[in-house]
Amino acid sequence: MAKTNSTVVPHHVAIVMDGNGRWATRRFLPRIAGHKQGVSALNRCVQACMERGIGVLTVFAFSSENWNRPPEEVSGLMELLGLSLAREVPSLKANGVQLHFVGDRQRLSDKFRAGLTQAEQATEGNQRLVLNVCFNYGGRWDIAQAARKLAAEGQEITEMALDRALALAHVPDPDLVIRTGGELRISNFLLWQAAYSEFHFSDKLWPDFDDAALDEAIAVYRSRERRFGQTSAQLAPESAGDSTMKAA
Ligand code: IPE
Ligand code: IPE
Ligand code: MG
Numbered sequence: 001m002a003k004t005n006s007t008v009v010p011h012h013v014a015i016v017m018d019g020n021g022r023w024a025t026r027r028f029l030p031r032i033a034g035h036k037q038g039v040s041a042l043n044r045c046v047q048a049c050m051e052r053g054i055g056v057l058t059v060f061a062f063s064s065e066n067w068n069r070p071p072e073e074v075s076g077l078m079e080l081l082g083l084s085l086a087r088e089v090p091s092l093k094a095n096g097v098q099l100h101f102v103g104d105r106q107r108l109s110d111k112f113r114a115g116l117t118q119a120e121q122a123t124e125g126n127q128r129l130v131l132n133v134c135f136n137y138g139g140r141w142d143i144a145q146a147a148r149k150l151a152a153e154g155q156e157i158t159e160m161a162l163d164r165a166l167a168l169a170h171v172p173d174p175d176l177v178i179r180t181g182g183e184l185r186i187s188n189f190l191l192w193q194a195a196y197s198e199f200h201f202s203d204k205l206w207p208d209f210d211d212a213a214l215d216e217a218i219a220v221y222r223s224r225e226r227r228f229g230q231t232s233a234q235l236a237p238e239s240a241g242d243s244t245m246k247a248a
Contacts (some may be wrong), residue, residue, distance in 0.1 A: 003036075003235045005222045010175035012056040014197070016189050017042065019181030019205030024074070032076040037207035039084050046097060047182035048211045049129055052218065055169045056130040060189050064138030081135065082115060089119045096128030098102065102167045104145070129187055130171055139191030142167050176221045180206045180213075198224045 017038055024034030042059060049057045062077060092099055108116075116135075146165035152155050162171065173193045179185075182203045186194070196248040200217040202209065227235060 004225050008222065009053050009218065010221050011054065012058065012172055014058040014174035014177045014190055014194070015045070015095050016060045016177070016179040016187060017206040018179060018183060020207060022181065023205040023207040031073055032080065034207060035077060035080055035215070039080065041087065041207050041209050043215065044211070045209065046092070046129065048093070048214050052214070053205045054129065056134040058102070058134065058168065058171070058174060058190070059136045062103075062135045063135070063188055064141050065188065072186065078112070082112065085115050085119050085165060093123050093126065096126045097123055098126040098130045099123045100130065100132045100170065101135050102132050103135045104141055105136070107136060112127070131212060132168060132171065137167070138188040140188060143192055159169055160194070173197065176200060176217065178202060178217050179207050180204050185207065186195070196226065196228055214226060
């Protein structure tokens with residue numbers, strides 16, 4: 001019998017929260033209305049992850065390439081992040097969420113950067129759920145910044161050293177990567193860390209991603225056999241043992 005994850009809850013879930021724009025357009029609303037609804041979906045998802053015993057949630061909120069969107073959408077997203085921080089940090093703090101912002105902060109204003117640092121400091125002692133918000137993040141940026149850091153320190157570039165220099169070094173690699181919105185691509189998310197993650201693509205637009213959709217993703221994850229390059233038989237030593245005994 002092959003071993004699946006049948007009884008396991010993924011420890012680290014990562015989500016490409018895609019489909020906000022389409023959600024709004026279908027309702028004849030401006031795209032920013034979809035992003036606002038996306039923040040509500042994220043609040044619900046954080047709660048649902050805690051209820052299910054998930055330890056780490058990493059979400060893709062703004063990619064390195066999203067700067068190329070129309071300026072009014074970019075400024076709307078920046079404003080929304082600022083507002084959401086002010087509104088959500090107190091309850092995240094009270095609920096045991098440890099918040100991290102992952103991404104390149106250099107392009108952000110001093111005020112914005114200070115807001116991110118303050119939110120991280122306010123929640124740093126929390127242990128119930130680690131929430132990584134990838135903002136101005138790209139997998140390629142992360143690998144390049146990690147390599148630059150090692151080079152500047154004169155360190156040898158090994159897999160282990162790179163792993164420690166990456167922006168998500170404080171958490172293990174994601175077990176499950178979910179992308180909503182129906183696209184079947186990674187769009188520069190967690191290029192290094194998703195090497196052995198299980199993938200689940202949902203047609204639901206992010207604002208519609210509810211508890212049932214999360215449960216479906218977890219159920220799919222549980223049905224998978226993670227082999228990490230090994231064979232099925234190696235993962236089920238008891239059945240391999242049986243066949244050896246029969247052969248003897
Ligand atoms: C994801 O939703 C949120 C961000 C990229 C900021 P989109 O805005 O990409 O929504 P669609 O894909 O256009 O529907
Ligand atoms: C990925 O979605 C980035 C985020 C969800 C933040 P995009 O909407 O930017 O991805 P593409 O452009 O469709 O690949
Ligand atoms: Mg999109």
